[in-house]
Amino acid sequence: MRYAQLVLGPAGSGKSTYCSAVQKHAEVMNRVINVVNMDPAAEVFNYEALVDVRDLIQVDDVMQAEDMDFGPNGGLVFCMEYLMEPDGREWLKEQLGEYDEDCILFDCPGQIELYTHMDVMKRMVLQLQNWDFRVCAVFVLDAGYMVDATKFLSGSLTALSVMVQLEVPHINVLSKMDLLNQSAREQIEMFLEPEIHELLASDHTASKFNKKFRKLTSALGQVLEEFSLVRYIPLNINSEESLTDLLIQTDFAVQYGEDLDVKTKDFEYPDPDDEREIEFNN
Ligand SMILES: Nc1nc2c(ncn2[C@@H]2O[C@H](COP(=O)(O)OP(=O)(O)OP(=O)(O)O)[C@@H](O)[C@H]2O)c(=O)[nH]1
Ligand SMILES: [Mg+2]
Numbered sequence: 001m002r003y004a005q006l007v008l009g010p011a012g013s014g015k016s017t018y019c020s021a022v023q024k025h026a027e028v029m030n031r032v033i034n035v036v037n038m039d040p041a042a043e044v045f046n047y048e049a050l051v052d053v054r055d056l057i058q059v060d061d062v063m064q065a066e067d068m069d070f071g072p073n074g075g076l077v078f079c080m081e082y083l084m085e086p087d088g089r090e091w092l093k094e095q096l097g098e099y100d101e102d103c104i105l106f107d108c109p110g111q112i113e114l115y116t117h118m119d120v121m122k123r124m125v126l127q128l129q130n131w132d133f134r135v136c137a138v139f140v141l142d143a144g145y146m147v148d149a150t151k152f153l154s155g156s157l158t159a160l161s162v163m164v165q166l167e168v169p170h171i172n173v174l175s176k177m178d179l180l181n182q183s184a185r186e187q188i189e190m191f192l193e194p195e196i197h198e199l200l201a202s203d204h205t206a207s208k209f210n211k212k213f214r215k216l217t218s219a220l221g222q223v224l225e226e227f228s229l230v231r232y233i234p235l236n237i238n239s240e241e242s243l244t245d246l247l248i249q250t251d252f253a254v255q256y257g258e259d260l261d262v263k264t265k266d267f268e269y270p271d272p273d274d275e276r277e278i279e280f281n282n
Contacts, residue, residue, distance in 0.1 A: 001100065001134060003102065003133065004136070005104070005254070006106050006125065007019055007105055007106060007108055009110065013142045013175060014175035015107055015140050016042070018235070019047050019105045020035070023047045023105070026247070028240070032103070033104075034104045034105070035104070036049060036050055036052075036105070037053055037054065038053050039108065039109040040062075040079035041058075041075075059072060063075045080120045080121075103256065104133075105138075115166065122165060136170065136250060136254045139159050139171070139173065143176050146232075147188060156224055156229075157224075171233060171249055172230060172233065173235050173246065174188065174232045174233065175237075177234045177242070178236045191232060
């Protein structure tokens with residue numbers, strides 16, 4: 001069994017930073033967590049990549065290819081589709097190797113449409129499961145954008161559409177907590193165990209438009225609340241404790257360690273002769 005986190009979220013929300021922070025944190029705990037750069041347009045990242053998709057294909061090359069006429073977004077979609085074609089899949093499989101108990105973070109591109117309404121990421125999930133990975137999604141949202149009710153609702157709906165699309169255990173992370181001041185941090189607390197009804201009612205910025213759509217907003221809020229669909233874990237990358245808490249949650253989501261516990265040093269493998277005896281007896 002192997003373990004994978006698909007690290008997703010809007011552009012600039014802190015996906016690559018999350019990956020490098022988790023990788024470094026794991027090192028301190030004597031654990032190896034690998035990172036794969038899945039962004040064919042990435043320029044810089046601070047982690048040591050096990051696999052870099054740019055070695056296979058780069059958005060710039062696709063955009064410059066004469067027989068294709070792509071802009072940056074179309075180019076990116078082309079690259080991701082290519083990765084899920086037989087040649088791309090073969091390449092990725094070989095690069096990932098076959099190491100049991102491997103933990104891998106997949107640092108994905110920030111174009112949200114890749115996982116809200118296209119199916120390329122869903123295919124990626126199925127492919128990884130096919131290669132024996134237990135997969136979870138880690139959806140990274142910038143805490144700074146979540147301090148008022150309407151943004152919270154819009155972020156939550158995006159998270160929800162990813163959850164519905166990918167159908168794997170899902171964890172929402174509020175990144176950049178270190179950048180918030182005390183009062184913003186307190187305000188965020190409210191969103192961690194949200195009484196969405198109250199939140200929406202307390203939104204005094206109601207414009208004419210908002211008033212008209214208040215019923216809709218409130219109904220959406222109710223859905224999120226009643227089904228406990230969207231929960232957030234705050235992350236302060238400067239705090240080892242915060243990273244530990246989050247790692248516990250992501251380990252739990254992929255059931256990391258459950259199989260390890262069974263194989264303690266006293267574990268005795270069944271004697272093959274015994275099995276044969278049982279067969280004879282039957
Ligand atoms: N202070 C602070 N800065 C952060 C944190 N996370 C990300 N940043 C900064 O935010 C910017 C974007 O972070 P990235 O990790 O590159 O974001 P990303 O989601 O990978 O971005 P794309 O791959 O372009 O979609 C960088 O300048 C980071 O240094 C954080 O937790 N704290
Ligand atoms: Mg990135």
